[in-house]
Amino acid sequence: MTAAFGVNFAAGALFPFLAAEHGWNAATLGAVAGLNTALTGLLQPLVGRAVDAWGARRILLTGMALLVAAQLLLSLTSQLWQFVLAYGVLGAAGFAASSTPPVSALVSRWFPRRKATALTVITSGINLGQLLVVPAAALLAGAEGVPVTYTVLGTGAAVLVVPLLLAIPTEPPAASAPAASAPAASAPSVSAKAAGEATRSGSLTLTITFGLHALSLYMVMLALPQYAIDHGTSPAASGNLPALAAAASLTSMIATGVLLRRAAPRSLLYALHALRTLALLLLAFAPGPAVILAGTLLFGLSSFATIPLTVAALTAKTPATQLGRSMARAWLVHQSAAALGVAAGGAVHAWTGSYTPLLAGIAAAPLLALVLLVRNRTADPHHGAAARPAPTQTSGTPVPDLPTSLTTKGMS
Numbered sequence: 001m002t003a004a005f006g007v008n009f010a011a012g013a014l015f016p017f018l019a020a021e022h023g024w025n026a027a028t029l030g031a032v033a034g035l036n037t038a039l040t041g042l043l044q045p046l047v048g049r050a051v052d053a054w055g056a057r058r059i060l061l062t063g064m065a066l067l068v069a070a071q072l073l074l075s076l077t078s079q080l081w082q083f084v085l086a087y088g089v090l091g092a093a094g095f096a097a098s099s100t101p102p103v104s105a106l107v108s109r110w111f112p113r114r115k116a117t118a119l120t121v122i123t124s125g126i127n128l129g130q131l132l133v134v135p136a137a138a139l140l141a142g143a144e145g146v147p148v149t150y151t152v153l154g155t156g157a158a159v160l161v162v163p164l165l166l167a168i169p170t171e172p173p174a175a176s177a178p179a180a181s182a183p184a185a186s187a188p189s190v191s192a193k194a195a196g197e198a199t200r201s202g203s204l205t206l207t208i209t210f211g212l213h214a215l216s217l218y219m220v221m222l223a224l225p226q227y228a229i230d231h232g233t234s235p236a237a238s239g240n241l242p243a244l245a246a247a248a249s250l251t252s253m254i255a256t257g258v259l260l261r262r263a264a265p266r267s268l269l270y271a272l273h274a275l276r277t278l279a280l281l282l283l284a285f286a287p288g289p290a291v292i293l294a295g296t297l298l299f300g301l302s303s304f305a306t307i308p309l310t311v312a313a314l315t316a317k318t319p320a321t322q323l324g325r326s327m328a329r330a331w332l333v334h335q336s337a338a339a340l341g342v343a344a345g346g347a348v349h350a351w352t353g354s355y356t357p358l359l360a361g362i363a364a365a366p367l368l369a370l371v372l373l374v375r376n377r378t379a380d381p382h383h384g385a386a387a388r389p390a391p392t393q394t395s396g397t398p399v400p401d402l403p404t405s406l407t408t409k410g411m412s
Helices: 002-022 026-042 044-054 056-074 080-098 100-110 115-144 146-160 162-167 192-230 241-259 265-284 289-301 306-314 320-352 356-362 364-379
Strands: none
Touching (some): 002 026, 002 056, 002 146, 026 080, 026 192, 044 080, 044 100, 044 320, 056 080, 056 100, 056 162, 080 100, 115 146, 192 241, 192 306, 192 356, 241 289, 241 306, 265 306, 265 356, 320 356, 356 364
């Protein structure tokens, strides 16, 4: 995760150097970045089916090989069409097959009982990539140039990551065999049909909220430096804001892993969507650098921690053999929404000269996600219903429920 996201996010840090070296403007580079993000999402159904058919490790190796090839080709790029193919297409394919969906499928099979916590740990690799790889790439590009930087990124991923992937077992023990469920001792209080409808409704709601979360995610991370400069922050200080948001996000990941011992993933999602709404409103109506700094911290705290919690909730009842396909649909929505947000950010800034209108409007997205989650919870037929414990069974003969006379008066 650290390598895949670090290499992918490093592209944004290299855009100013590419613009200076080749004369490509911000709109052109933004369009290629949008293509990369959109294609990553569109490839998720294919990646998901491949994960279920051939295993997550093989897909991760394939994705990392494509990502390495993309970086090495970018080191030789001198024309825009070459950049589009290497970064916009090949890089997107490599990132789609080496990032969160296949990694999440592998981890979910290894840790089915502590899925949310395990996903939180591996998703923190996103923030480590932002904190370690992106600044290093920017420093190297300034000192040695863009071609050398791309060569180092590709070679580093090949040397450090590929051997680790080869060392991972193909699948965990009994990964493809779902645990046998115990026979029901009594009729459930909610019909199977109603329960199935509730599950489908919950999955749809979570998928929609995943897209609403992504709508502002990449757009804000890309826009923060320029937005801060527009509001009086020095260029040097504004360049540190994405790293500050990443550090806050890493802190949030650690806190989420601890809180999951006592709280359900959905409860934490409520807090994160509410915090994201506040962060976007602070950024949109910030009177100066101090408030932008506060908004950046809150945005970081509420950013990437949403991903493992949503994935864990979405796949809570998914068989191990269907994890890839199950998550692919959600990631298709996520990446498509992210691409839309990035494109909208560039268009609004080009039209108005400011990100303020979009930040103010997009604050409605996490608020709507919060409302949808709360409404879906209250509409769940299982919500608020006390589960009736099954009778104890110590042999092959079913034990009937005890009559009331024996459980109350008869025992007094």
